[in-house]
Amino acid sequence: MTPKMPRLHPPLSLVISTKRPLIAELFATYFLVFAGCGAITVNIDKKNLVGQTGIAIVWGSAVMVMVYTVGHVSGAHINPAVTIAFASCKRFPWKQVPGYVIAQILASTLATGTLRLILSGKHDHFVGNSPPGSDLQSLAMETIITFYLMFVITSVATDDRATGQLAGVAIGSTVVLNAMFAGPISGASMNPARSIGPAVVWNEYKGLWVYILGPTVGAIGGAWAYNTLRFIDKPLKEIMKGESQQ
Template sequence: MGGILDSTRLCGSPTVVEVFQKVFAELIGSYFLVFAGCCSVVLNNSEKTKGQITFPGVCVVWGFTVTILAYSLAHVSGAHFNPGVTLSLAIYRRFPFKMVPLYFIAQILGSFLASGTLYLLFEVDDNSYFGTRPAGSPVQSLVFELLATFLLMFVICAVSTDKRAIGKLGGVVVGMTVTVDVFIAGPVSGASMNPARSLGPALVMNVYTGFWIYIVGPFVGAILGATCYNFIRHTDSNPPI
């Protein structure tokens, strides 16, 4: 009897509720990030609406969606929506390691559900496939994914973990970075920068062409980006805290 009461108290404790809120926020954010961004891809490439969004439009949709979700959910979960971001922040003690698996599950599940929604709403063919596949050589796509994610993580560290940065504009800056990354990396690698973003469509559509690129590139790029910013963070005018 005592064990049952203890379990009930644990499930209703503020700590458990807070963890659930954070994980649910990550799931919701990951869902709408993938749904909005990939929806723009489908609309731009499908036969019925081909070209209506345009490639610059797709870039803007991804960037604006990140900005909207960052301002909506950053105060709840940190608005990672990306396993590479979550792991990198955990490595540099900006996020608890014990939460990493829960965030990974939420991010991947959100991407999977969003991809499933798009699959049900549209007739997706090879041209309107909304996942990521390398357009260039595997090495070229890998380098683009690594560099694009490096820049994204570098900027995230600057605006969200450094007190010297102007925090109120952080969401705008991160969104602009995503827009620039999609502009330059999109035609080559698809500009995933996010293993969860690539995994969801791959699972739903059963397409795994060059999938390893979208695991290795974003994870390595994010860790390197966080490492470089962590190195320049510790200056004489800004001692380690």
């Protein structure tokens, strides 16, 4: 009889290497939601000490930091709507979408669960999203502001003619702008994972569909809109060189 060969397991370093993008998305989304929802909790506890502007700055700054931190590892999607939008226009493989989305939602759930565990008792406030007015109003707002956000992301992340070094600043600033004016209207989620995590932790699902459908539709629209405008793939320096020779 031929002896059975021992089953070989891939080395831990190889497993980690192949899962690095998912680990990066997990960490980045966790820190984003922990910081943003933490700011909301502090603002409630301290009677509007942080304020709407402060909360918007925290969300935008957290996005900017994570883009620069893990952008080179996973692309720093930190948002299921962004992942799906990139895949819809063939800028990201569909086979990787489920893993990214699961990592992002899991991270958001863990982050809000951590906040609820730390800030228990009188500090326990629901930090999820539910439409302040009608569902339709919030749906329209979430769709539009996520369209705007994804339009910017697609430009700075996929077009060589854009200034890639400033991608984090551009994306973070867009989040700040959207959150400042849309926060009181819809909550300015722009991210299904950001809304799903708190909903699961607090078991509050009222209007959650708005924050899944709106950002997803808006992100797909924003990605396709910019790709429609991108009528040439040449870098800016080649375009300028060609014009100077005419």
